[in-house]
Amino acid sequence: MHYVLSTMTIGDYDAVLGLWQATEGIGLSESDTREAVASFLQRNPGLSCVARDASGGVVGAVLCGHDGRRGYLHHLAVARACRGQGLGRRLVERCLQQLGALGILKCNVFLFAGHAAGESFWRHNGWQARTDLRVLQRPTPAAAQGRVQMEAPREGNAARSNVDTPAGRAEIGSEV
Numbered sequence: 001m002h003y004v005l006s007t008m009t010i011g012d013y014d015a016v017l018g019l020w021q022a023t024e025g026i027g028l029s030e031s032d033t034r035e036a037v038a039s040f041l042q043r044n045p046g047l048s049c050v051a052r053d054a055s056g057g058v059v060g061a062v063l064c065g066h067d068g069r070r071g072y073l074h075h076l077a078v079a080r081a082c083r084g085q086g087l088g089r090r091l092v093e094r095c096l097q098q099l100g101a102l103g104i105l106k107c108n109v110f111l112f113a114g115h116a117a118g119e120s121f122w123r124h125n126g127w128q129a130r131t132d133l134r135v136l137q138r139p140t141p142a143a144a145q146g147r148v149q150m151e152a153p154r155e156g157n158a159a160r161s162n163v164d165t166p167a168g169r170a171e172i173g174s175e176v
Helices: 010-021 034-043 087-101 116-124 141-147
Strands: 004-007 049-052 058-066 070-078 106-109 148-151 158-165 168-175
Touching: 004 087, 010 034, 010 049, 010 058, 010 070, 034 058, 049 087, 058 087, 070 087, 087 106
Parallel strands: 070 106
Antiparallel strands: 004 049, 049 058, 058 070, 148 158, 158 168
């Protein structure tokens, strides 16, 4: 099958969100509203990408960004029917090439602990676990003031977030 990779735009949001929601191992949150993704894409122009099949449908996607020192990939997803053809690897390699062109020398990904299939993909493609680091997280004052209400994802259950946005209240959901 032939797939075309292109830069992700906010016009791809609905299709990409559907793909993320259908992909195991991806947890969505308040950071995944249309407004939040639009802001991410604007801060990291041209780095995130989608893969389209012959009919133009989105069958793969990845968010790519950087902080000036390190690159970060988020929410790599490939439609189940399109897996095993190197599409995920192509999406990642495109991102790494673009980060390298910006002088970013290393890239990180975050995985849910226990997501064996995801870890297998990343290790198979040359990524190594950092056993010397742990991720710590704290909500900002905006979250602490109740502007975001989240239900923690549980294995096999939908994760839901209700988010106050400039356009009104939004709900984000995902299957974990």
